Amino acid sequence: MxxxxxxxxxxxxxxxxxxxxxxxxxxxxxxxxxxxxxxxxxxxxxxxxxxxxxxxxxxxxxxxxxxxxxxxxxxxxxxxxxxxxxxxxxxxxxxxxxxxxxxxxxHMMSDLRRWRLKRRKPYAPIEIKYLMEEILKGVAFLHDHGVMHRDLKPENILLGHNSEVKICDFGLSARFPGQPYSPGVGTLWYMAPELLHGSRDYTCAVDMWAVGATMAELLLDRVLFREDSECHQIWRIRWTMNPPFNFLRRELKLAAAEAPATAIASLTPAGFDLLESLLEYQPEYRITAKDALNHAWFQELDAIPT
Structure with a gap:
């Protein structure tokens, strides 16, 4: 221009x-x-x-x-x-x-969603592990400093030319403690169940759900929970997660069989465990950012793609 x-x-x-x-x-x-x-x-x-x-x-x-x-x-x-x-x-x-x-x-090069479209191929497993670790470092830092982001999603994760990963867009963020909070905050596909239920006394666990939804999207190369209203969104989550994780695991394994080129096909049991811990329906049992950074998945050695 x-x-x-x-x-x-x-x-x-x-x-x-x-x-x-x-x-x-x-x-x-x-x-x-x-x-x-x-x-x-x-x-x-x-x-x-x-x-x-x-x-x-x-x-x-x-x-x-x-x-x-x-x-x-x-x-x-x-x-x-x-x-x-x-x-x-x-x-x-x-x-x-x-x-x-x-x-x-x-200034950053791109965000996770735009960069995926530009490069025209899914993220590789080793890339996803690196991205998730950097995202969790940023989220842990925010939570340590009393900030809930409340709108974490691939578009709000920026990439730099030197592989930097940075969280952006804090327009919906809130400081905690400071209840009651505004209900229904965030982007529909990444909103935690408690937000969809209209809770006003939620915690920073809402960010961890969004991190889990982002991890699933990177692995599947598509949005995991994708509906057009809060009512349909909560129905989709309940159907997928009830009884706990049975349908989630089945859906992820079917996706792996249908799209073997995506990272979900090579996700280890430890990776499944971390994803399930992030997408825990009950917020009080959802994993924290600090605990997620210490998860066994990040200790596993990945083969460098040739």
């Missing part, structure tokens, strides 16, 4: 409250737009190059100021110490004309 230059200035304190560490001079930072990454109801995300440093970044442009979810994302990210598995927030600013707001983030 054609190059467009953005001159970003300081955001009014009313956007985020308190003293901000953004630019004091509107001309301090300027960016050349390189390409459009995505577009949605919130605005547009671009890749851009900082004219001064030469660094490539991601810039989210919002018309009419920052939406509440973006304010929440900035608040969460600014409150966390740096972590290699969490996206880095760089700056929030307004355009030179004052009519648009911008959020500058670390």
């Amino acid at each position: 054609g190059t467009k230059c953005l001159g970003l200035g300081v955001l009014p304190k009313a956007y985020l409250g308190g003293e901000q560490d953004f630019q004091k001079d509107p001309d301090d930072e300027e960016y050349d737009i390189l390409d459009e990454i995505s577009r949605g109801s919130f605005g547009v995300v671009y890749s851009a190059r900082n004219e001064r440093s030469g660094e490539t970044v991601a810039i989210k442009e919002e018309v009419g100021g920052l939406c509440p979810s973006t304010v929440m994302e900035i608040s969460i990210l600014k409150s966390l110490p740096p972590h290699p598995c969490i996206i880095t927030f760089k700056q929030a600013a307004e355009g030179a004309d004052g009519g648009r707001a911008y959020v500058v983030m670390e």
Whole structure:
């Protein structure tokens, strides 16, 4: 696309409250737009190059100021110490004309879903194990710092050119403890049963269910629980999980037989055990991120694909 230059200035304190560490001079930072990454109801995300440093970044442009979810994302990210598995927030600013707001983030190559489509082949077992370990490191870090992500899914897991894996999009996140929480939060296919039931006193176990749904999707090369309403979604989960795991194991084994090229076909008993522990229907029995990182599946040696 054609190059467009953005001159970003300081955001009014009313956007985020308190003293901000953004630019004091509107001309301090300027960016050349390189390409459009995505577009949605919130605005547009671009890749851009900082004219001064030469660094490539991601810039989210919002018309009419920052939406509440973006304010929440900035608040969460600014409150966390740096972590290699969490996206880095760089700056929030307004355009030179004052009519648009911008959020500058670390730039990554792609997300799990877009990269799967681009490469045109399923993820290999050794890749999935690496991805899952990095995702769990990020989730464990968030939970240790009192943050529930509440919208974990492949689109919110970013990949870097040097195999970095980072969790992004904290617009639906919440700090805990702090009940009651908003019910029904997240993306339908990755929502835990307690969220689908309208619970307002759930725990960070909702993130672990979403991690399990993501693991299943990577292994199967398709969404495990894919319905079009909360009612149908909870029915699908109950049917698959009741009696506990019998239908889940059967469905996974049938998928392996039908698609031997997918990673599910080579999943070991330890891998099945971890997946079942993540997709435990009762949240109080669902595995934690820390325990998942210590699971036997991650101790198994995998053959390097030739």
